[in-house]
Amino acid sequence: MRLRARAPAxxxxxxxxxxxxxxxxxxxxxLTRCLLLVALGVMFPPLSTVAVRSPKxxxxxxxxxxxxxxxxxxxxxxxxxLPYNVILPPGYQAxxxxxxxxxxxxxxxxxxxxxxxxxxxxxxxxxQYGFVVVMPEGNSSWYVDSAGVTTxxxxxxxxxxxxxxxxxRYRTIQAxxxxxxxxxxxxxxxxxxxxxxxPGTFVFAGSMSGAxxxxxxTQNEIGGKDWEPFQKIFxxxxxxxxxxxxxxxIARGLSAARVASLPYFYFDCGTEDAGxxxxxxxxxxxIFLEKxxxxxxxxxPGTHGWAxxxxxxxxxxxxxxxxxxxxxxxxxxxxxxx
Numbered sequence: 001m002r003l004r005a006r007a008p009a010x011x012x013x014x015x016x017x018x019x020x021x022x023x024x025x026x027x028x029x030x031l032t033r034c035l036l037l038v039a040l041g042v043m044f045p046p047l048s049t050v051a052v053r054s055p056k057x058x059x060x061x062x063x064x065x066x067x068x069x070x071x072x073x074x075x076x077x078x079x080x081x082l083p084y085n086v087i088l089p090p091g092y093q094a095x096x097x098x099x100x101x102x103x104x105x106x107x108x109x110x111x112x113x114x115x116x117x118x119x120x121x122x123x124x125x126x127x128q129y130g131f132v133v134v135m136p137e138g139n140s141s142w143y144v145d146s147a148g149v150t151t152x153x154x155x156x157x158x159x160x161x162x163x164x165x166x167x168x169r170y171r172t173i174q175a176x177x178x179x180x181x182x183x184x185x186x187x188x189x190x191x192x193x194x195x196x197x198x199p200g201t202f203v204f205a206g207s208m209s210g211a212x213x214x215x216x217x218t219q220n221e222i223g224g225k226d227w228e229p230f231q232k233i234f235x236x237x238x239x240x241x242x243x244x245x246x247x248x249x250i251a252r253g254l255s256a257a258r259v260a261s262l263p264y265f266y267f268d269c270g271t272e273d274a275g276x277x278x279x280x281x282x283x284x285x286x287i288f289l290e291k292x293x294x295x296x297x298x299x300x301p302g303t304h305g306w307a308x309x310x311x312x313x314x315x316x317x318x319x320x321x322x323x324x325x326x327x328x329x330x331x332x333x334x335x336x337x338x
Contacts, residue, residue: 106187
């Protein structure tokens with residue numbers, strides 16, 4: 001369905017663009033830990049975590065606080081350290097047996113894993129929901145396995161390294177009904193593509209201002225030095241690798257049986273966003289309608305920026321919580337089978 005919705009009536013807090021300035025650290029505890037490490041001459045191991053507390057937000061001040069940890073994960077596929085931030089729901093540390101759903105939240109092009117924490121109030125917004133939020137480092141990879149750089153296998157990294165590491169490190173629900181993926185711009189493209197390609201892995205896929213037209217970019221549009229990274233990632237125009245990463249081609253090629261297995265999709269785009277984002281969002285919604293793919297598409301006032309994404313991420317969290325709270329119908333069918 002397509003909705004042209006108004007912006008929320010309630011006030012939206014503005015994100016601060018200076019990294020780290022939104023957040024209140026437990027200073028005395030952190031300082032004590034640092035002094036002990038310096039005194040002992042110990043360095044943080046690659047997989048160590050750092051706990052911080054979520055920022056105060058007037059809209060969520062009465063809610064229990066989430067906690068945020070940073071994991072410095074060493075990828076064997078990409079042969080580099082790819083940190084990821086994790087928002088743990090209130091009560092996670094006190095509970096010893098409870099398992100939690102996970103939302104993977106992907107950042108945009110030229111961004112990093114820290115963006116969601118430093119530029120939105122996502123830690124506050126997530127506190128009311130009983131799930132874990134993981135924000136991985138994707139660099140400017142478009143979350144694909146690069147056509148030209150053999151070690152840049154970011155799609156395989158997310159599926160085969162990141163998710164297993166999160167499942168091993170945290171008390172997660174290790175099943176489709178407890179796993180969702182969403183993102184903004186480049187991350188929105190990645191999230192929707194993962195939902196289309198891996199329906200057995202995610203129960204929900206969401207996007208804000210998704211850059212769905214990336215596989216259609218041409219050298220004339222990008223130009224000069226900026227074109228080379230796109231060609232390395234997606235290959236030459238009309239190549240098979242480029243087609244395999246085109247969300248429009250993927251959606252059009254789905255059989256009715258495949259459509260029935262898909263997760264629920266949500267995506268939105270600001271009406272003041274650039275045509276290169278706005279038009280492809282509308283086009284993808286039209287294809288989803290034609291293929292009868294369950295989804296919701298919204299057009300709302302806003303541009304391609306952090307004020308819009310901070311406004312919309314609470315809605316993505318809400319829908320993700322709703323979809324991850326429902327039993328997986330496919331598993332129910334299997335249980336009823338003799």
